[in-house]
Amino acid sequence: KQEVTQIPAALSVPEGENLVLNCSFTDSAIYNLQWFRQDPGKGLTSLLLIQSSQREQTSGRLNASLDKSSGRSTLYIAASQPGDSATYLCAGALRGGGADGLTFGKGTHLIIQP
Amino acid sequence: DADVTQTPRNRITKTGKRIMLECSQTKGHDRMYWYRQDPGLGLRLIYYSFDVKDINKGEISDGYSVSRQAQAKFSLSLESAIPNQTALYFCATSDPRGPGANVLTFGAGSRLTVL
Numbered sequence: 001k002q003e004v005t006q007i008p009a010a011l012s013v014p015e016g017e018n019l020v021l022n023c024s025f026t027d028s029a030i031y032n033l034q035w036f037r038q039d040p041g042k043g044l045t046s047l048l049l050i051q052s053s054q055r056e057q058t059s060g061r062l063n064a065s066l067d068k069s070s071g072r073s074t075l076y077i078a079a080s081q082p083g084d085s086a087t088y089l090c091a092g093a094l095r096g097g098g099a100d101g102l103t104f105g106k107g108t109h110l111i112i113q114p
Numbered sequence: 115d116a117d118v119t120q121t122p123r124n125r126i127t128k129t130g131k132r133i134m135l136e137c138s139q140t141k142g143h144d145r146m147y148w149y150r151q152d153p154g155l156g157l158r159l160i161y162y163s164f165d166v167k168d169i170n171k172g173e174i175s176d177g178y179s180v181s182r183q184a185q186a187k188f189s190l191s192l193e194s195a196i197p198n199q200t201a202l203y204f205c206a207t208s209d210p211r212g213p214g215a216n217v218l219t220f221g222a223g224s225r226l227t228v229l
Contacts, residue, residue: 032216043118043204043220044157089157093216102218104157 002027004092006105014113015082021075021108023090028068031093031101035064035075038087038107047075047088080112117141120205120221128229133192135224137205143219145208146188148172148180150201151223157204163188195228202226 003026013019023033032051036044048057048064050073056065063076073090087107094101118139127133137146148160159172161180169180177199179191192199205221 034216034218036218036220041223043222044206044218046217046219049217091157091218102159106154106156 002030002092002094002101002103004090004103004105006088006090006108008108009106010109010111012111012113013080015080017080018076018078019080019110021077021088021090021110023073023075023092023105025071025073025092025103027092027094028071029094030066030068033064033066033073033093034091034102035062035073036089036091038089044089082112082114085110085112116222117219118205118207118221120203120224122224123222124225126227126229127195129194129196131195131228133195133226135190135203135205135226137188137190137221139186139188139205139207139219141207141209141219142185143207143209144185145210146182147206147208147218148178148188148190149204149206150174150199151204152201160190160203192226195226197228200226200228 005024034049035047038044050057050066061078066073087109089107091102091104121136144165147162149157151157158174160178161172163169163182166182181189203224206218208218
């Protein structure tokens, strides 16, 4: 069974800093890995999806990487802003890429200090 | 309007009551899912459906049932609610095809409290 771990559970940094959120998974036969953002009282918003054949994906100030051999993914946030404050979750998919095989981490709660 | 709409957004009920949470989507996706989120436990899959005639149990289906009334509608029922079903429930959709393949779209969540 795939296990997904996110460390740290919480992170607080000053505005403007670049930062990295970490996600590790136990099964290297990963099909894809998704990063989500969750704001308080709201649902999850998909940020980036990396297929197993890809090494990274970029969207604006966000860059996600995937290293299957080491069982790690990172989410890099450049020039952080207070609006980036949220909980960030990663989820790894095994068979077929469908959400039936998706395992979520518990998230990293990020606070960007103005 | 939201792509994935959940009703009700908040519900307080008593032990033993029957509760239905509803989900409707305008994404045109065949695949729909119900998750629950608990502090310290993350998101766990309750049930999922790959089309109207396909219903599957997830990791934690005991105490729950679902109905896929149409491609766009997927409801979750608690036949006899108990306090440990107090949680935040999310509906999600996905499509295995196209440029957004397998990207999950979530509803805003339904917060259920069972007293």
